[in-house]
Amino acid sequence: MSPQRSILLVEDNPDDVDLTRRAFQRAGHPQPLEVVDDGVEALDYLFARGAYAHRAGEPLPALVLLDLKLPRLNGHEVLRQIRASPSTRFLPVVILTSSDEEKDLVQSYSQGCNSYVRKPVSYNEFVEAARQLGLYWLALNRVPQPGVHE
């Protein structure tokens, strides 16, 4: 395994950021948690543009935790652009949102999300969700190398 690749959290609510950070720590995942707070920044980070130009050549995060309701560019649009680009199309993206609207689920899956998790109100449940997510996506699951074509 290469050195610890990060987890990218796309979340605009600082409370949720703190809670997620704590939950992943509590769950015992060693990966660093990178946070961006809107859709545009998320894409800049992934494509090493703008404020994140310095990331050119850096490895992509191991997992993206994407909220749907975001300033400027919403989660659906971010996901669409991730799947549209050859460099990020295989990137594991887990939707992490408060919404359990059917249409959000359907749209997310039709845009190619890898998982859809509803943020529970209960913190203990949230910690459990974070533990299982990390376990599955960071340890168990395997993805092709970025940029590989069929």
Next chain:
Amino acid sequence: MPLTDPRRFRRLLLRAILVPVGLLLLLAALLLWEVKDLLQTQEAARHSQVTLVRVERVRQLFIDRETGVRGFLLTGDRAFLEPYQAAEQLLPRALDELERDLEGKPTEQARMEALREGWKSWEQVSMQMLTLFKEGGDWLSLVRSGAGKVRMDALRATLDAIVAEERQRATLQGAEAERGARTVLFLGLLWTLTVGVLLAWLSRRQLLTLARDYDASLARVQAQADALRASEARLESRVAQRTAELTAANQELESFSYSVSHDLRAPLRAIDGFAQALREDEAERLSPSSLQLLERLQAAATRMGQLIDDLLQLSRVTRAELRREPVDLSALAGSVANELRQREPGREVKLSIQSSLSTRGDPRLLRVLMENLLGNAWKFTSKRPGALIEFFAETVDGVTHYAVRDDGVGFDMAYADKLFTPFQRMHKVTDFPGTGIGLATVQRIVHRHGGHIEAQATVGGGATFRFTLQESLA
């Protein structure tokens, strides 16, 4: 009054039939009367003919008497007396018959008297002659005196008078009958013409009225149709407007629900999360009662999260577009039951689900329905080890009733009418957790499927929820 009035139309028809029939009947009666008159005249003529024949018979018999006497006197041959004697036998009857014929005619009666008298007188003369002849007397002088001839001539004259009278009467009657027939023919023609013209005029008038009424009705119907089309168009535009308003309201509601689901849950998560963080990070510095307060804070936040979720579901059930497709209720109940078992593997519950129960409806909503009903049964049997939960169907009056029955704590039927009201609970939260929205959601789902739901329960004796679904709807 318009043609469309049925009473007036009936009257019109009645007149169109009754008036011509009545007029023709009158004409027929007139003709009948006249024919009877003609027949009477004919009968009178025939009678007159018979009378004339009788007169001639009497005349013949008189002649037979006269010629018989004369022949005998001239020849002395008794053979000449044969017609004389035969006529004597026949004459009284012939005279009687003639008299009968002339009954009721005073002049003729008088003539008959004269006839009888004259005959009697002639007989006396002829008897005298015959007596004289037999005795060898001077019968010839008596003949020459013309006494017999005078009497016979008088008899002939009387007969001629009767004949003349009879002929004149016949002629008169014939002329009268002819005049009557002519009058009837003329009147009949006039009558037929009048009736014809009258009927033609009446028919024309009625047809014109009908045509006018028809035109008026047509115009009215057209006006009504126009009005109907106009009001239809107005209605359509109103419906379109209302639909647009409703769609807007629905969209508003949807975006509201969306916001609620997103925005209200986030602070709750923060409350619960940071309370937990406090409990973990400051466990040693906080007193046990402070820790307990934090725990209660978290419980309240969790409960509010549940309330928001249940409210969202209730609103989703109301606004979601209803789909109609085949749904295997038995499989659905089985799947929900498995979830319940997985959630609390320690519970000892016997779940009995009738197989092959299928219906038509919205699979998502029916799942929510089963989750709530079986979830309730599961919850309210939690204090009974070896509880029994059943799902089955019964047919009552040809309608399928689905039922979820449990042997849990039940409830008091006195409060049954509040059962389906949101936030209405039958038990204390400390006994059985819940928001009181589940059964309201269940009822809305049943109503949206055109069915109804009712509950039966006793305190401590379990509860049964029976519901119908309008399955015939496509």
